Amino acid sequence: MPSSSFIRRAFKQVDVFSLEPYQGNPVAVVMQAEGLSSQAMQHIATWTKMSETTFVLPPTDPQADYLVRIFTPQKELPFAGHPTLGTAHALLEDGDIEMHDGILVQQCAAGLINLDVEYIDTDFSLYFSLPKAAASSVNQETRLALMQALGDIEIGAAWQINVGPTWITLQLENADVVRNLHVDLAAIKKISAKARITGVTVFGELPPGSDAAFEVRSFSPITGVPENHVSASSNGCVAWVVQKDGLVSGxxxxxxxxxxxxHDGQVNVIYEPDGRILIGGHSVTCVSGTILA
Structure with missing residues (x-):
């Protein structure tokens, strides 16, 4: 495509799950994607080399406030958590969309996604409703393989949980054990391939008085990500286990x-009276300008 056929479009890189720049999980957002083909979107997403790049379009569903398409460097995704939050942050920050009773509605390939907006003074946090989890217990063979892959440690609760992405989710003794793992990524990749999962997430409780309840780590070498900076879907799986086993009060x-x-990501989890699990937190825009596309 000749350079004369490109136009400048508004572009941002948003760091999700952090108020401090460069501490969360970044997403690239092309704000005005009208006229771009799927092939062009994939080409841009491959070029940015971000874990996800999103493209904002006018909605085709009258109930939606905007439409977003989400691409990794390899393929398009029907839905992903932190790109959803980062895109909404970019749009709200610029005043490109308006809330309705504190709710935004995103249209994507997975359907309509409601986002809750929580304002404190001029700052805001965003939350999405976790898709209904489908969970099964991890069998003994896989459990033993995981113990070895993580350095011959003891494992508590062990579940395979599908919330869109599928994570084997393991409760460990405490946060110190989580931090000091000796991880065999080749073994994790082999386990992930056999179980057909996104990866393995571990969590452990932090001491009382800490600024968070749990330390979380997620490993996804099968997708080319040895360790995730901050993952919305894996934290959603942890939230399911925490609720099931009553690990927090309130x-x-x-x-x-x-x-x-x-990195220093902070993920907020809220259990709603209607049964929804909300995953979200703060975001900060680190790059704002234009992109030729």
Whole structure:
């Protein structure tokens, strides 16, 4: 495509699950994607080399406020958590969309996604409703393989949970054990391939008085990500286990993720009276400008 056929479009890179720049999980957002083909979107997503790049379009469903398409460097996704939050943050920040009773409605390939917006003074947090989880217990053979892959440690609760992405989710003794794992990524990749999962997530309780309830780590070498900075879907799986086993009192908690990968992500979880599990937190825009597309 000749360069003369490109136009400048509004573009942002948003760091999700952090108020501090470069501590969360970034997403690239092309704000005005009208006229771009699927092939062009995939080409841009491959070029950015971000875990996800999103493209904002006018909605085709009258109930939606906007439409978003989500691409990894390899393929398009029907839905993903942190790109959903980062895209909504970029749009709200610029005043491109308006809330309705504190709710935004995103249209994507997975359907309509409601996002709750929580304002404190001029700052805001965003939350999406976790898709209904489908869970099964991990069999003994896989459990033993996981114990070895994580450095011959003891494992508590062990579930395979599908919330869109599928994670084997393991409760470990405490946060210190989570931080000090000796992970065999080749073994994790082999286990993931056999179980047909996105990866393995582990969590452990932090001491009372900490600024978060749990330390979380997620490993997805099968997707080319040895360790996730901060993952919405894996924290959703942890939230399901926490609720099932009554690991927190009250209807909300915060999890920390990314410390072992050089980041400082904070994921907020809220259990709603209607049974929904909300996953979200703060975001910060680190790059704002234009992109030729």
């Amino acid at each position: 209807n909300a908690y915060t999890a920390h993720q990314g410390g072992c990968a050089g």
